[in-house]
Amino acid sequence: MNDIHEQFMRQALLQAKRAFDEDEVPVGAVIVMNNQVIAKGYNQVQLLKDVTAHAEILAISSACENLQSKYLPEATLYVTLEPCLMCAGALYWNKIGHIVFGAYDEKNSYRRVTEKNPFHPSTTLLGGILQEECAALMQSFFKAKR
DSSP: OHHHHHHHHHHHHHHHHHHHHTTSOOOEEEEEETTEEEEEEEOOHHHHTOTTOOHHHHHHHHHHHHHTOSOOTTOEEEEEEOOOHHHHHHHHHHTOSEEEEEEOOTTTSGGGTOSSOOSOTTOEEEOOTTHHHHHHHHHHHHHHHO
């Protein structure tokens, strides 16, 4: 099972690298159903001048538009960084089936605000997939900024 998670996380990493190349915080996301990517997103906060333009939000919007549905209970989100509280709220309302993330984010994840699980009760959560690669991209970005 980890092989499939790594395969899709690598696709999320490609999205994160697009963000990096565009001088955005390098977070990427893909949404998968039936082992096929149905939506992609990467941070575009600077480009769109919109604090809500996180990879997860953009991927959710794309998937919902593609499927003509506001709920994704059969889908899996692969995202390179543990979701923030804003994205956790969107994922809760979206009722996404599964969330798989790469790097943990002690500073800005939803856990900074709450110890409770902010996701829909039926959503499963798995972290640490390709954690080192995901974290290295973030560290490289912020090191260049300092």
